[in-house]
Structures are given as C-alpha cells and as structure tokens.
Amino acid sequence: MRVEVVESMAERRAAEWKPGDEALVKLALQSFQSAMHGDASFFDSRRTGNLEVAAGEEGRTICGGGFLLTFREKEFGSNRGLHFQLIQKLFELLKNAGSAEMLAARLYLITEKQDETVEGGLAVRVDLEAVGDSNEQATLRWGLGLAHVQQALLFSSRYLRQKISQKSR
DSSP: OEEEEOSSOOOOOOOOBOOSOHHHHHHHHHHHHHHHHSTTOSEEEEEEEEEEEEEOGGGOEEEEEEEEEEESSGGGTTOHHHHHHHHHHHHHHHTTSSOTTTEEEEEEEEETTTOTTOTTSEEEEEEEEEEESSHHHHHHHHHHHHHHHHHHHHHHHHHHHHHHHHHTO
16 A cells, blocks of 8 residues: 655545445445444544545546544543654555555644644544546455555554553553
8 A cells, every 4th residue: 555644635536426336335434433433442533524436547446535533532632742653653554555556545644723623632634545447446445445444553552552551651
C-alpha cells in the first residue's frame, strides 16, 4: 500500500457512481466499526463522508473513503506525541500491505480548528483509496484495504498501550 503522511487534505473527486457491491462495503464497515468499538481498540472512529467511486486515469476506477480516529481516553486527545506515534506506527504497518499501485492511504493530523467535531483537540484522519479495472474491483480492493487498516490499528492499540504503561511505571 502506498502510504503518505500529509499536512493538508486533498480535494476529493466528485463521486460518479455508487460502490460496486454495497453489501460488501456495508459488511466491511460494520466489521471495522465493531473492531474499533471493541475492547482491543484504543480508538474511536467516525466516517468522514460517504464512500465515493469515480473514474481515474487510463480508464481505471477509484474507490475512496475516509474516517477520523480519536483516542478513546480523553486524556490523550491533545497529546501530539501520541498522535505522531500512531501515525508513525500506521505508516510502518501499512506500507507493506497490498499493492502500492492499487491501494493508497493518506494520514493527516487534524486539529479542532480544521474539524469542529474533533473533541479534545486532535484526531488522525485516514483517507483510503483503491484502484481497479471496474467499479466492483475497486470497491472490493477498498474493503480489503480497510481490513489492512483495521489490523494495523489493533496492533497500534496494543503497541501504544504498552508504551503508555511503561511510562507510568
């Protein structure tokens, strides 16, 4: 997966179609939300807009969507260092997941000023994009990319909890 850590959000393309398999997308998003709300997760998540499918270069289709991640514990909401550790760990874990030509993730550190719904000051925004030869293929790849992000976040939860518990000793 191609992973970029960027300072500002890119303009999104206008959606041209609905996702190829809406049931698959719904199932992938339900699984992701269940994992993020489970005990193993250190985060809360919220979608940012709808999943969008648009025409890309060379007749390819691009499926994209994103979400915001905040720390479940409000005391960590404004801890810039912890947010940067999360971004670094996600970068390390996602860069070898899937094909760099077919999957991309953009990671942003968002402040309350950029998104008034961010309580506690900071959040990490993840925009996931998948490319395919058809609407269905791009949608399927996006769902698989979301599964990679889910696993990376669960691993990052364990990692950050260990770091925090070591500091508190």
